[in-house]
Amino acid sequence: MIRVTVWNENIHEKEMENVAKIYPKGIHGTIAEALRQCPDLEVREATLDMPYQGLSDEVLANTDVLIWWGHCGHHLVDDALVERIRSRVWGGMGFIALHSAHMSKPFRTLMGTPCTLRWRDGDFERLWVVDPQHPIARGLGEYIELEEEEMYGEPFGISNPDDVVFMGWFSGGEVFRSGCTFRRGAGKIFYFQPGHETCPIYHHPQIQQILRNAVHWAAPADGVGSEPTCPCAIPSPEAVRKHKDA
Numbered sequence: 641m642i643r644v645t646v647w648n649e650n651i652h653e654k655e656m657e658n659v660a661k662i663y664p665k666g667i668h669g670t671i672a673e674a675l676r677q678c679p680d681l682e683v684r685e686a687t688l689d690m691p692y693q694g695l696s697d698e699v700l701a702n703t704d705v706l707i708w709w710g711h712c713g714h715h716l717v718d719d720a721l722v723e724r725i726r727s728r729v730w731g732g733m734g735f736i737a738l739h740s741a742h743m744s745k746p747f748r749t750l751m752g753t754p755c756t757l758r759w760r761d762g763d764f765e766r767l768w769v770v771d772p773q774h775p776i777a778r779g780l781g782e783y784i785e786l787e788e789e790e791m792y793g794e795p796f797g798i799s800n801p802d803d804v805v806f807m808g809w810f811s812g813g814e815v816f817r818s819g820c821t822f823r824r825g826a827g828k829i830f831y832f833q834p835g836h837e838t839c840p841i842y843h844h845p846q847i848q849q850i851l852r853n854a855v856h857w858a859a860p861a862d863g864v865g866s867e868p869t870c871p872c873a874i875p876s877p878e879a880v881r882k883h884k885d886a
């Protein structure tokens with residue numbers, strides 16, 4: 641089983657009627673439901689207003705892939721928690737940062753770059769699948785049309801991604817690297833742009849497919865270990881071999 645925690649700040653849903661209407665169970669609830677269609681995923685929901693901001697030591701220690709949606713609550717996330725997330729990603733936990741999580745503390749810490757972009761509300765987006773062979777693009781067509789989405793435009797202040805799986809084109813003329821993968825330590829990271837809170841993006845069947853694909857891609861093959869260290873390499877493998885022969 642892959643243990644997934646869908647972590648959401650859950651603030652807009654409580655404060656904005658139009659968002660609550662689109663996501664009555666919260667953005668996390670809709671995403672969790674989409675993931676539960678896969679029998680090999682064990683899905684937990686966590687929100688910032690829960691004890692330990694939703695991610696106690698116990699929860700994090702039992703998470704193989706962490707999904708994070710955050711926007712207006714970035715500054716509320718404890719720095720010590722950010723450090724624990726960074727450490728666990730280096731140990732192998734998958735991390736999926738959604739939409740405005742580009743400016744979140746965990747994502748910026750893992751990137752080590754500003755992660756800035758330009759934005760504007762209310763564009764049409766055509767999300768191009770630019771790497772159709774990538775596991776995260778499995779089962780999709782050439783592109784996905786999103787009638788309304790917040791425009792995120794280049795330049796996107798990330799480190800060079802390992803793969804660009806999706807490229808967004810917006811009706812205002814901008815383009816954006818909308819789906820990017822990275823590795824940090826033993827952990828795999830996926831950033832995915834669609835998901836503005838006032839648009840019903842996470843109800844879209846193909847967006848849900850992308851999230852399921854991304855969780856399977858980001859899951860560590862051999863579980864999550866501790867952070868990599870710098871062990872002394874004495875005795876050397878050759879010394880061990882010669883000792884065996886002697």
Ligand code: ZN
Binds near residue numbers: 740835836837
């Ligand atoms: Zn947004």
